[in-house]
Amino acid sequence: MRLFVNITLGGVAEGLIFSSVALGLVLIFRATNIINFAQGAMAMLTTFIAFSVLGKGVGYWPAFLVALACGLLLGGVVQLTLVRPVQNKPPLNAVIVTFGLLIFLEGIAGAIWGNTNRGFPAAFSQKGLVVGKTAVAFSHFDIFIVVAVLALSILVGVLFRFTTVGLRMRAAAFAPEAARLLGVRVGRLLTLGWALAAVAGALAGLLVAPTSVFSPGYMDLILVYAFTAAVLGGLDSPLGALVGGVITGLALAYVGGYLGGSLQPIGALVLLIVVLMIRPEGIFSQPTARRV
Amino acid sequence: MIKIGPLPSWARLPRQPLLRHLLFAVVGGVFFYFLTQSLSDFNNFELGELAVYAIAIAGLSVLTGTNGQICLGQGAFVAVGAYTLAELEVHQSINLALQLLAAAAMAGAVGLVIAVPATRLRGPYLAGMTLLFALALPFLSDKYGNFFGGDQGLTVLPPSAPGSIDPVKWLTWIQLFCALVVMLLLANLLSSRFGRSFRAVRDDEVAAALAGVHVARNKVIAFVVSSACAGLAGGLLALSSGVVNTGEFPLSLSIFILAGMVLGGTGSVFGAWWGSILVVYLPNQWSQSLGNTFHFNHLVSANFAVIAFGAILIVMMLVAPSGIQGGVRWLGRRLVTFSTPTEPAGNISVSLQQAAEPQRSHDGSEAEHPPTDSGAAG
Amino acid sequence: MLEVENLSVAYGAVQALKGVSLRAETGSITAVLGANGAGKTTLLRAISGLVSTQTGTVRFGSRTLTGMPVERIVQSGVGHVPEGGLVITELTVAENLELGAAWRYGRRERARHLNEVYDLFPALKERSSQHASSLSGGERQMLAIGRAVVSHPSLLLLDEPSLGLAPIITANLMAVLLELTRQEDLTVLLVEQNARSALSIANWAVVINLGTVVVSDRAETVAADSDLRHHYLGF
Numbered sequence: 001m002r003l004f005v006n007i008t009l010g011g012v013a014e015g016l017i018f019s020s021v022a023l024g025l026v027l028i029f030r031a032t033n034i035i036n037f038a039q040g041a042m043a044m045l046t047t048f049i050a051f052s053v054l055g056k057g058v059g060y061w062p063a064f065l066v067a068l069a070c071g072l073l074l075g076g077v078v079q080l081t082l083v084r085p086v087q088n089k090p091p092l093n094a095v096i097v098t099f100g101l102l103i104f105l106e107g108i109a110g111a112i113w114g115n116t117n118r119g120f121p122a123a124f125s126q127k128g129l130v131v132g133k134t135a136v137a138f139s140h141f142d143i144f145i146v147v148a149v150l151a152l153s154i155l156v157g158v159l160f161r162f163t164t165v166g167l168r169m170r171a172a173a174f175a176p177e178a179a180r181l182l183g184v185r186v187g188r189l190l191t192l193g194w195a196l197a198a199v200a201g202a203l204a205g206l207l208v209a210p211t212s213v214f215s216p217g218y219m220d221l222i223l224v225y226a227f228t229a230a231v232l233g234g235l236d237s238p239l240g241a242l243v244g245g246v247i248t249g250l251a252l253a254y255v256g257g258y259l260g261g262s263l264q265p266i267g268a269l270v271l272l273i274v275v276l277m278i279r280p281e282g283i284f285s286q287p288t289a290r291r292v
Numbered sequence: 293m294i295k296i297g298p299l300p301s302w303a304r305l306p307r308q309p310l311l312r313h314l315l316f317a318v319v320g321g322v323f324f325y326f327l328t329q330s331l332s333d334f335n336n337f338e339l340g341e342l343a344v345y346a347i348a349i350a351g352l353s354v355l356t357g358t359n360g361q362i363c364l365g366q367g368a369f370v371a372v373g374a375y376t377l378a379e380l381e382v383h384q385s386i387n388l389a390l391q392l393l394a395a396a397a398m399a400g401a402v403g404l405v406i407a408v409p410a411t412r413l414r415g416p417y418l419a420g421m422t423l424l425f426a427l428a429l430p431f432l433s434d435k436y437g438n439f440f441g442g443d444q445g446l447t448v449l450p451p452s453a454p455g456s457i458d459p460v461k462w463l464t465w466i467q468l469f470c471a472l473v474v475m476l477l478l479a480n481l482l483s484s485r486f487g488r489s490f491r492a493v494r495d496d497e498v499a500a501a502l503a504g505v506h507v508a509r510n511k512v513i514a515f516v517v518s519s520a521c522a523g524l525a526g527g528l529l530a531l532s533s534g535v536v537n538t539g540e541f542p543l544s545l546s547i548f549i550l551a552g553m554v555l556g557g558t559g560s561v562f563g564a565w566w567g568s569i570l571v572v573y574l575p576n577q578w579s580q581s582l583g584n585t586f587h588f589n590h591l592v593s594a595n596f597a598v599i600a601f602g603a604i605l606i607v608m609m610l611v612a613p614s615g616i617q618g619g620v621r622w623l624g625r626r627l628v629t630f631s632t633p634t635e636p637a638g639n640i641s642v643s644l645q646q647a648a649e650p651q652r653s654h655d656g657s658e659a660e661h662p663p664t665d666s667g668a669a670g
Numbered sequence: 671m672l673e674v675e676n677l678s679v680a681y682g683a684v685q686a687l688k689g690v691s692l693r694a695e696t697g698s699i700t701a702v703l704g705a706n707g708a709g710k711t712t713l714l715r716a717i718s719g720l721v722s723t724q725t726g727t728v729r730f731g732s733r734t735l736t737g738m739p740v741e742r743i744v745q746s747g748v749g750h751v752p753e754g755g756l757v758i759t760e761l762t763v764a765e766n767l768e769l770g771a772a773w774r775y776g777r778r779e780r781a782r783h784l785n786e787v788y789d790l791f792p793a794l795k796e797r798s799s800q801h802a803s804s805l806s807g808g809e810r811q812m813l814a815i816g817r818a819v820v821s822h823p824s825l826l827l828l829d830e831p832s833l834g835l836a837p838i839i840t841a842n843l844m845a846v847l848l849e850l851t852r853q854e855d856l857t858v859l860l861v862e863q864n865a866r867s868a869l870s871i872a873n874w875a876v877v878i879n880l881g882t883v884v885v886s887d888r889a890e891t892v893a894a895d896s897d898l899r900h901h902y903l904g905f
Binding site for chain 3: 170177181
Binding site for chain 2: 029034035037082085086089090091092093095096097099100101102103104105106107108110111112113114115217220221223224227228231235260262263264265266268269272273276277280281
């Protein structure tokens with residue numbers, strides 16, 4: 001029972017990290033019909049930048065903010081320079097461009113920081129909390145993960161639901177031509193959407209790094225887990241990404257806890273197959289929003 | 293511009309695609325026979341590798357260029373083929389041809405498992421799933437180290453050559469023979485009923501379905517063909533590398549193969565050879581000589597190939613999505629026109645521009661597609 | 671005043687407009703008539719910048735619209751109600767209207783302008799918090815028009831607003847349009863297949879056939895010309 005509780009707690013924290021990456025994937029997908037396969041690699045790059053900033057001895061939180069700011073910038077630049085030219089081409093072109101960017105960024109990071117496994121500091125203690133007299137596998141850092149990802153989700157929710165920019169972004173995503181006819185600068189909003197998605201990714205990068213080996217490829221698996229989470233949630237639903245991330249995190253935690261960690265990727269593959277066979281449109285998809 | 297008058301009948305290419313493809317394969321075979329005679333052992337080894345990667349690329353090219361789907365984990369299917377051949381060799385000594393067929397069949401079967409769920413919906417599902425597959429596969433050999441040989445991997449003996457034939461040359465012949473046969477089969481597949489329905493699905497799934505094409509089945513078949521090609525390539529690769537372990541099939545292999553396809557010309561079976569040159573030479577020889585010229589430090593050297601492949605993927609997509617073979621055809625049309633309308637050779641390819649249905653553009657028309665992109669076929 | 675001069679548009683090899691010229695006086699309603707595929711929709715899309723033009727210019731007041739991006743054309747006072755309305759079904763009725771007003775008015779003023787639209791189309795007020803997907807065809811058309819007029823454009827391009835609507839609803843829509851042009855200096859370009867109802871409120875009529883203007887005259891004159899009606903307008 002204790003094992004089960006610990007695995008569950010770990011799964012929730014891990015799952016919220018997937019949610020954060022999945023949220024980035026969904027924001028981009030529903031605005032542009034593109035899955036950004038470089039989402040993880042972009043987060044990796046911003047986390048390495050934070051790593052270098054930390055090396056200058058400025059402390060954790062400035063480095064944290066630098067990473068988020070670099071995410072914002074990187075997302076916007078990638079959209080403007082690489083994605084915009086393939087925006088109205090067949091979707092495969094965008095897949096290839098973002099996939100190329102994935103490997104390109106990993107190569108660049110390897111060339112600058114090396115391909116060795118490093119450690120990345122955590123914002124808070126990673127030692128398990130003690131509840132009553134029993135230690136549980138849930139640390140201050142895990143609490144930080146929960147708070148940070150939920151705060152991000154709420155911010156995104158408020159932005160979309162209650163602000164004019166959010167209204168414009170939704171309009172641009174659902175009906176670009178109608179939005180333009182209402183004076184919405186769709187092109188700019190797409191850039192902004194990529195920038196925001198990259199911030200969500202940058203946050204995930206910072207949250208993952210202390211819990212795993214830290215090397216240029218450390219976000220690869222996180223990306224595909226987040227993809228699984230996003231498909232589970234419906235690919236175009238931010239709420240679905242959040243819930244899908246937690247479900248995926250839990251499922252993989254149980255696979256890892258009871259069957260062995262090296263089966264987690266296979267577990268994710270099986271989960272994805274099951275989702276596509278049983279409910280391919282995901283849990284939270286709005287049927288009207290889906291442009292198949 | 294060179295204008296050439298009506299060719300005499302003996303100089304024209306056969307009208308039937310089957311005969312024409314067979315003619316190309318035979319000419320290719322003769323060419324390669326004499327080439328292998330004049331090359332050193334090492335160069336023959338490289339030529340064999342070229343043939344192997346050309347198989348994997350050609351399969352992917354058919355999938356992407358003519359069926360509008362993509363596999364981001366072609367390297368993982370290569371691994372499936374390599375492990376299949378190695379397992380067969382370890383546990384049971386059977387005929388080499390059967391081993392290679394088994395490698396292709398196993399990869400095709402795995403492809404079936406991936407494709408059936410992923411092709412139920414239109415969208416990025418297959419791309420994401422194949423990427424997940426490529427990343428997940430190495431963990432299987434970690435988990436089941438006894439069966440897959442762990443980090444050491446499995447050893448494969450090179451095939452024994454009959455008579456006094458040089459074993460390296462024999463293996464190269466096997467690999468070249470397989471490549472020519474696969475390309476012949478793929479070219480014929482594309483000019484058959486299947487090829488037409490592949491393209492119909494790529495161009496417009498709804499219209500294809502209305503015309504009686506079973507869209508999901510069609511996509512699954514194309515994916516299985518592509519996976520089987522990768523599996524065969526994996527089997528052949530195992531023969532020449534002598535050992536099969538997970539280190540040989542990193543994610544970057546899948547990316548190299550994809551970049552090879554894009555560079556060679558998506559949808560072009562012949563273009564696979566161009567891409568294969570890149571996959572064989574860029575990570576090793578070219579990286580080294582560039583590194584020596586520009587004095588790369590060891591970190592840059594270690595990462596040069598992936599950076600270059602990433603850059604190639606991006607730049608080709610932005611600048612020249614129809615690849616080298618697209619450029620060759622364009623040049624060919626520019627320089628030579630036949631005054632009789634002979635059917636162009638290798639009429640099996642399309643540019644990636646056409647590789648999927650035109651997406652809705654903001655003005656509701658397709659005018660944004662530059663006309664040069666749609667003319668790359670043929 | 672709207673001035674269109676020598677406008678040509680092609681989709682690939684298909685020439686949709688061949689040198690179309692027309693003028694529309696400020697405060698007038700101009701009916702653009704013609705058969706299916708004549709180029710009426712293309713004309714509107716070219717004016718609002720949704721399709722790029724080969725030749726020709728579009729001037730509105732002192733501005734040249736040609737070559738400007740759609741958003742900026744809209745922001746210089748051009749409202750376009752596209753064919754079918756294109757209401758954003760994922761948003762609520764109020765959100766659709768907010769979006770139409772957002773480029774021009776701040777948050778506070780928007781409420782007032784939304785209320786003006788609700789006065790024009792009371793049916794929308796009842797459904798303001800519902801998703802636009804729940805609206806009937808007529809209500810969608812009202813929302814599409816309301817969304818375009820909420821920002822008080824000076825030029826309104828209407829593409830088949832009566833398509834698929836019951837005659838009574840069409841009559842209501844036309845009455846609202848007439849009212850709008852009387853209240854403010856609104857210039858309207860009204861594309862209709864239903865020539866009869868369009869001519870009933872229009873001051874001017876332009877008949878387009880195969881991408882060229884064949885007739886351009888007062889609405890009453892066109893309505894009275896039976897040859898013309900038989901040839902191009904089918905009534």
